[in-house]
Amino acid sequence: MSTNAFPYKRVFVAGHNGMVGAAVCRLLASSPNVETLTRSRNELDLTDEYAAAAFFREEKPDAVIFAAAKVGGIVANNSYPVEFLSDNAKMAIASIQAAYESKVKRFLFLGSTCIYPRMAPQPIQEDSLLTSALELTNEAYALAKIVGLKLCQYYRQQYGAMFHSAMPTNLYGPGDNYHPDHSHVLPALLRRFHEAKTSDLPSVTIWGTGTPRREFLHVDDLAKAIVHLMRIDNPPDWVNVGTSIDVSILELAQMVAKTVGYEGRILTDPTKPDGTPRKLTDTTLLKGTGWRPTIELEDGLKTTYGDFLARQSAGVLRAV
Ligand SMILES: NC(=O)c1ccc[n+]([C@@H]2O[C@H](COP(=O)([O-])OP(=O)(O)OC[C@H]3O[C@@H](n4cnc5c(N)ncnc54)[C@H](OP(=O)(O)O)[C@@H]3O)[C@@H](O)[C@H]2O)c1
Secondary structure, eight states: OOOTTOSOSEEEEETTTSHHHHHHHHHHTTOTTOEEEOOOTTTOOTTOHHHHHHHHHHHOOSEEEEOOOOOOOHHHHHHOHHHHHHHHHHHHHHHHHHHHHTTOSEEEEEOOGGGSOTTOOSSBOGGGTTSSOOOGGGHHHHHHHHHHHHHHHHHHHHHOOOEEEEEEOEEESTTOOOOTTTSOHHHHHHHHHHHHHHTTOSEEEEEBOSOOEEEEEEHHHHHHHHHHHHHOSSOOSEEEESOSOEEEHHHHHHHHHHHHTOOSEEEEETTSOOOOSEEOBOOHHHHTTTOOOOOOHHHHHHHHHHHHHHHHHHTOOOOO
16 A cells, blocks of 8 residues: 555654554655654653653644553563553553644554453454453553543544544564563464574474464554554544454464474463463454455565564564
């Protein structure tokens, strides 16, 4: 998709150093009319409402893509629910308010499909939001994200501001986090199979039975969906972004092994818990607006592994 006609000039990409923010910046870089504004957390802590307000007053962005968040895995979410709720809610409220006061024309807020109830019918539709209890392991994070998306909806409803949200499924791609304990399943497998290959290990054991099914979207496809949504006159208040295609964890492990060239055995460990059997998003609403993902998982894995190797040899692999 060309971004030449992107209708906003000064675009603040909050969280530009993160996996999503960086993908958005890469895409916007191909649009000659766009001037991307960025600030690292050290330069601008968005949980500080006074700093956020001053930034918006001074820089006057036309549009905001809000990809800043305090993100973490189950262990971090469980250990620090106070920070996951308060930091994420504070930065969302401060930025949305400041954007409205400085007359930002468009604000796209990023959440995730963890906002949906634990027992939401599969595939998960947008209208299952707030129909029953959340998954406890990421409740604090999900609550903060629900605050952000609802605040955007309320500003639009009450003041006519064009503020709306996107809820991506599991993402992968350049700049992912490869921490041995804290990373998501796809980068964790990529790293483990790479290390098994380089250490000549005869087998790799994956957690659980390998039967749970999960969906993965390349972050560059998400960036295109964001740009697409920001060009639409009347976007949904919040919309799922995914492929609506899932694979079992064992199938994923086999694809990763093939990608990195690992030829040993893949074993499962059924004594470990599996988690939800299936988590899939319904993307009918987004597809109805004309967007389609373009990167097949097999191709996305190859380029992501290339990025992993390049960063590893440059000593800048992210593992936090
Ligand atoms: N990764 C996924 O699989 C996934 C899936 C679904 C949805 N999402 C959503 O996509 C969004 C971005 O995720 P991501 O994976 O790109 O996360 P990420 O790589 O951890 O990036 C988050 C960014 O937020 C910035 N940030 C954190 N706290 C901040 C603060 N107090 N003030 C200013 N900036 C702050 C960080 O800035 P510094 O680098 O300067 O510290 C970082 O660049 C999140 O809303 C997340 O829920 C991600």
